[in-house]
Amino acid sequence: MNFVSMKEFDREEILEILKRAEELENNPNQDLIKNKIAATLFFEPSTRTRLSFTSACFRIGAKVLGFDSPDATSLKKGESLRDTTKMINGYSDIIIMRHLRDGAAKFVGDVSDIPVINAGDGANEHPSQTLLDLYTIKKEFGTLDGLVTAFVGDLKYGRTVHSLSKALSKFKCKKFYFVAPDELQITKEILDELDEKGIEYELVKDYKEILKEVDVLYMTRIQKERFEEPELYEKLKNVYIISKETIVGKCKENMIILHPLPRVNEINIDLDETKHALYFKQAKNGVPVREAMIGIALDKLQLNYKEKAKNEIIKSEKPLCSNNNCITKFEETDNKIEIKNGKKYCYYCGREIK
Numbered sequence: 181m182n183f184v185s186m187k188e189f190d191r192e193e194i195l196e197i198l199k200r201a202e203e204l205e206n207n208p209n210q211d212l213i214k215n216k217i218a219a220t221l222f223f224e225p226s227t228r229t230r231l232s233f234t235s236a237c238f239r240i241g242a243k244v245l246g247f248d249s250p251d252a253t254s255l256k257k258g259e260s261l262r263d264t265t266k267m268i269n270g271y272s273d274i275i276i277m278r279h280l281r282d283g284a285a286k287f288v289g290d291v292s293d294i295p296v297i298n299a300g301d302g303a304n305e306h307p308s309q310t311l312l313d314l315y316t317i318k319k320e321f322g323t324l325d326g327l328v329t330a331f332v333g334d335l336k337y338g339r340t341v342h343s344l345s346k347a348l349s350k351f352k353c354k355k356f357y358f359v360a361p362d363e364l365q366i367t368k369e370i371l372d373e374l375d376e377k378g379i380e381y382e383l384v385k386d387y388k389e390i391l392k393e394v395d396v397l398y399m400t401r402i403q404k405e406r407f408e409e410p411e412l413y414e415k416l417k418n419v420y421i422i423s424k425e426t427i428v429g430k431c432k433e434n435m436i437i438l439h440p441l442p443r444v445n446e447i448n449i450d451l452d453e454t455k456h457a458l459y460f461k462q463a464k465n466g467v468p469v470r471e472a473m474i475g476i477a478l479d480k481l482q483l484n485y486k487e488k489a490k491n492e493i494i495k496s497e498k499p500l501c502s503n504n505n506c507i508t509k510f511e512e513t514d515n516k517i518e519i520k521n522g523k524k525y526c527y528y529c530g531r532e533i534k
């Protein structure tokens with residue numbers, strides 16, 4: 181099975197994946213996927229995701245091949261992502277991929293004959309990050325229900341926020357706060373999904389106003405590499421900087437600060453030694469969670485996965501998605517469009533099509 185979007189997993193399935201991760205953390209299994217080969221295809225830079233997937237593979241007995249930059253591959257000669265996928269299918273048993281285009285993982289998932297794990301596709305989704313975020317939250321609070329989560333920073337381009345808000349919305353969330361300047365606020369598509377599920381949320385500009393209510397403060401980096409206008413990045417790059425002075429004594433005693441990392445300057449290092457700072461522990465949790473994902477994807481670990489009801493899909497002659505970074509603008513796809521509640525969405529990147 182593939183891990184492309186958190187949309188594809190319900191509450192019970194998410195809890196079961198986290199359980200498998202916990203079991204592996206408590207009882208390591210070096211033979212789980214012995215003799216299997218994992219391909220880590222990183223078309224975008226990464227420290228944590230690629231290395232923790234590699235570590236996870238080694239810890240469950242798999243061998244790893246791949247690349248950490250497209251510069252030394254035949255993409256440089258103009259090879260398509262479709263053809264690259266077909267080739268890798270002959271060399272490995274699972275694809276773990278990161279790509280700069282929104283919807284690339286969905287496209288590769290459709291083209292590939294072997295399982296695909298999305299390790300981040302543009303500004304779209306990052307499901308393995310979300311599962312380790314949830315694993316960390318559950319370890320701290322013992323539950324994923326009843327929590328107030330504040331997402332802070334770049335909520336427009338932050339794929340970790342997109343996946344985590346989708347996943348948490350399957351639980352009994354008390355409230356979401358989306359804390360961002362107007363230019364970087366959360367997407368309309370995510371708010372549509374929350375409205376559909378009846379999740380309470382509020383868009384705010386100043387985290388200090390809501391800090392006392394928050395259980396999970398999810399900080400994010402302003403994603404310089406995704407801005408179309410460099411001047412806008414310069415204007416917004418320091419919009420939120422939290423520190424001991426702004427947080428300690430001003431939030432709940434047991435509030436946790438998460439961050440997918442890397443950080444730039446949005447969390448002052450003076451917070452690192454406080455009880456609220458969970459981000460390094462969070463990153464370490466990526467290893468058992470990714471072990472579980474690989475084990476499940478290769479059918480070596482159990483997951484009672486239920487096929488979800490499919491929305492109507494239609495095909496278009498040419499790309500209709502208005503997202504300039506959508507994979508449909510860069511690859512020959514079927515230009516699929518998903519129809520949901522009478523609205524049209526790009527099947528690959530999820531952007532609403534007007």
Ligand code: CP
Pocket residue numbers: 225226227228229230300309440441442
């Ligand atoms: N959180 C995360 O995706 O980190 P990397 O970009 O270092 O993989």
